[in-house]
Amino acid sequence: MKQNFTVRQGALDGVEAFLSVARHRSFRKAAADLGVTPSAISQAVRVLEERIGAVLFVRTTRSVGLTEAGERFLSRAKPAFEELVAASEVARELGQRPTGLLRLSVPRAVVPLLLEPLLASFCQAYPEVEVEIAVSKEVVDLAAEGFDAGIRLGQLVAADMVAVPLTPPFRLVVVGSPSYFTGRKRPRHTDDLRQHACLRWRRSNGALASWSFENNGHTLEIAVSGPLIASDFPTMMGAALEGIGLAQLPEPMVSDAVKAGKLVRVLDAYAPMLPGVFLCYPSRRQIMPKLRAFIDHVKSRKASVGQTKGR
Incomplete structure (x- = not known):
């Protein structure tokens, strides 16, 4: 039978403090490492122990050691926390500069008409961005299908989409x-x-x-x-x-x-x-740098977009 799992509010609170104490075997050094007071570290670890229901450290006036529960918690929590930190770094990188995978949903007809003149120059200008072109005759739901943007005839652009003109009417x-x-x-x-x-x-x-x-x-x-x-x-x-x-x-x-x-x-x-052809995307809020770079590139080269090639 399928079980339902939920993450309690604050479930990760104190984990970083615990890992720092375990690494330094010292509450004082952990506090200096994290830039907080020793009492704040002690409180964070105490709350974590109460939430888990087990003592994680053996404390004496001379040393700090891990209990068996602490050793087991460390063996699972350390790699998981490091993975979370790495995931945050990857996400932060995507949010700070044009990089990653840019997915575009386009009708087949616009590939030679519009994209070929744009893609070569865009890929040269932004080598860290991978562009995926998904050709479809259907008007797909961009957000639901995981696309960053789509190219549409003006009459097919939904009212809640932000539209950037690629061609004049x-x-x-x-x-x-x-x-x-x-x-x-x-x-x-x-x-x-x-x-x-x-x-x-x-x-x-x-x-x-x-x-x-x-x-x-x-x-x-x-x-x-x-x-x-x-x-x-x-x-x-x-x-x-x-x-x-x-x-x-x-x-x-x-x-x-x-x-x-x-x-x-x-x-x-x-x-x-x-009305012409438009690049459209779901929202103005929190546009990723890769899409912002593509939008700016489209605007800067609008004069050459739509200059038709022969068959």
Whole structure:
């Protein structure tokens, strides 16, 4: 049967005093070592003995020795206390300078778009920080899953998150390859999409996403159809480049391919504006130096973030 254990309040009180007396075999020397009075050391040890229910030291006017109970307590308490001190030092180091493991939850599409330009320079600037990139199409709970921060489209950032912009707002554009348009008319109105093969995106909740447009300040949601369903933007872009169909993608993602003539934009008059991409994290309180360093690095290099690479 599972037992429930609790640590009583003050359970560690007096342990450091006990260990110092045991090391020096002297209450006076232990007091000098810890920077307190001998009477304070005696009181701390007395309270510890009362709490444990056993005498730990044999005291005479000339010497201090350990009882059998004291020897047994020392054999277990000393390594445990040293481990606690070491743990405190490790935690203090993480709280004082950028070091340790920085875990980021990101959608696959932003890795080449945003992270590759940032990661190389960040890792060079902060060699003691290890960066772990967890790519997921789902919007995970950052705190529950142990992530320091995540990267999200603006409309997916929760209200209780602190958000740092990585990109300015951008449009969601429809593109197709020149080979796709061979023998086909380019759509001029959103209604024309009924005659076109449209690549679709399945959300993390399993639903197929509609294509979104704006017309005279009104939002239009259109259910399209086509030969391919993907769960991420890079796959949709690759399919569009191969001429499989039209895709609706973030403008920064396709800008290089458009400039190179590999993709053609259509329906620009209806392209909706998105808030952009943000680095988000749960709280402003007690930000660890590793995350603060990454945030500052992002802000300092914001001008170059989002400059799209080609395929």
